Amino acid sequence: MLGGGLSPQLLEMRDAGLYCTGGDFYIDPWTPVERAVITHAHADHARAGSLNYLCSKTCAPILRARLGPEIAVQELDYHDSLSIGSVSVSLHPAGHILGSAQVKVERGGYSCVVSGDYKIAPDPTNEAFQPVRCNCFVTEATFALPIFRWPSSAETFAEINGWWEQNRRDKRASVLYGYSLGKAQRLIAGVDPSIGPIYTHGAVQRLNDIYRQSGIPLPPTIYALKATTKTFSGALIVAPPGMNGSAWVRRFGDFSTGMASGWMQVRGHRRRRAIDRGFVLSDHADWPGLLEGIEQTGAEQVWVTHGTVAPLVRWLNEKGISAMALQTQFSDEDESPLEFEEADAP
Ligand SMILES: [Zn+2]
Numbered sequence: 233m234l235g236g237g238l239s240p241q242l243l244e245m246r247d248a249g250l251y252c253t254g255g256d257f258y259i260d261p262w263t264p265v266e267r268a269v270i271t272h273a274h275a276d277h278a279r280a281g282s283l284n285y286l287c288s289k290t291c292a293p294i295l296r297a298r299l300g301p302e303i304a305v306q307e308l309d310y311h312d313s314l315s316i317g318s319v320s321v322s323l324h325p326a327g328h329i330l331g332s333a334q335v336k337v338e339r340g341g342y343s344c345v346v347s348g349d350y351k352i353a354p355d356p357t358n359e360a361f362q363p364v365r366c367n368c369f370v371t372e373a374t375f376a377l378p379i380f381r382w383p384s385s386a387e388t389f390a391e392i393n394g395w396w397e398q399n400r401r402d403k404r405a406s407v408l409y410g411y412s413l414g415k416a417q418r419l420i421a422g423v424d425p426s427i428g429p430i431y432t433h434g435a436v437q438r439l440n441d442i443y444r445q446s447g448i449p450l451p452p453t454i455y456a457l458k459a460t461t462k463t464f465s466g467a468l469i470v471a472p473p474g475m476n477g478s479a480w481v482r483r484f485g486d487f488s489t490g491m492a493s494g495w496m497q498v499r500g501h502r503r504r505r506a507i508d509r510g511f512v513l514s515d516h517a518d519w520p521g522l523l524e525g526i527e528q529t530g531a532e533q534v535w536v537t538h539g540t541v542a543p544l545v546r547w548l549n550e551k552g553i554s555a556m557a558l559q560t561q562f563s564d565e566d567e568s569p570l571e572f573e574e575a576d577a578p
């Protein structure tokens with residue numbers, strides 16, 4: 233599967249996913265394995281059924297909430313290293329969501345870093361991305377096209393606040409869609425809570441509680457199904473994208489809809505989803521962010537996976553960095569243009 237000379241001594245691709253030979257473990261496997269090292273708790277990276285999980289301290293409570301309290305989880309502080317078999321393993325902040333980690337595997341002075349999903353831009357709801365020097369870097373490529381350049385989050389939140397305020401003046405509710413893990417908390421932390429009350433879908437509320445317990449400050453939020461209010465006029469309601477057009481959302485009366493995602497930079501995505509306003513806000517690196525993230529590793533080999541792989545491989549090879557595509561089954565749950573449902577229970 234892997235090309236010749238590409239450090240087969242550390243990582244290789246197997247049926248269950250990316251496998252570390254010297255440590256006998258998988259990183260973000262997509263079928264159950266004996267030992268899984270998890271970059272972060274989004275569903276396409278953290279799948280149920282493995283016997284043992286290893287993840288960062290702040291990832292662990294989210295992983296338990298999603299996969300069940302009975303799973304066996306070993307927690308590792310960022311930067312601490314752990315010997316597994318003949319390799320040493322350490323986790324480093326990826327800046328994607330709370331607890332997200334890049335996995336560094338090292339043996340005999342040669343190291344590979346698996347980024348998982350990452351972003352460079354600051355986000356008060358998770359640990360800041362830290363570049364890790366390595367020989368071989370496995371990078372995601374969700375938004376690996378030069379057209380993807382994110383505005384600053386200050387600009388995006390000014391737009392969201394302006395939209396919410398206008399809706400309040402028009403005596404409407406504002407329903408803001410964002411993926412329940414990570415995006416929703418970033419939205420809640422970034423909006424101006426003086427505009428009005430903030431209500432949530434149960435999937436969002438459950439994760440808000442875990443974020444707060446981990447020390448991430450969020451303004452007060454009310455679980456919408458438990459609300460005693462008669463009208464949601466002027467309120468902000470934060471819900472997963474799958475709720476758009478559902479019976480769940482119709483309870484809020486007259487409302488405008490908004491959606492926060494990197495895909496909102498592409499014309500057509502918002503219209504196709506029948507959403508009133510699109511806000512560009514991503515938990516992935518944009519094109520300049522990917523190039524910056526890759527350059528900071530100093531890696532002489534780059535494996536590209538998870539997204540728009542080919543343009544990035546080509547760009548890197550033209551710059552003299554040895555790059556190749558790596559086939560994986562990550563589906564980009566958190567930024568997916570596809571709808572999917574989440575139960576409303578906190
Ligand atoms: Zn993710």
Ligand SMILES: [Zn+2]
Nearest residue numbers: 276349562564
């Ligand atoms: Zn992903």
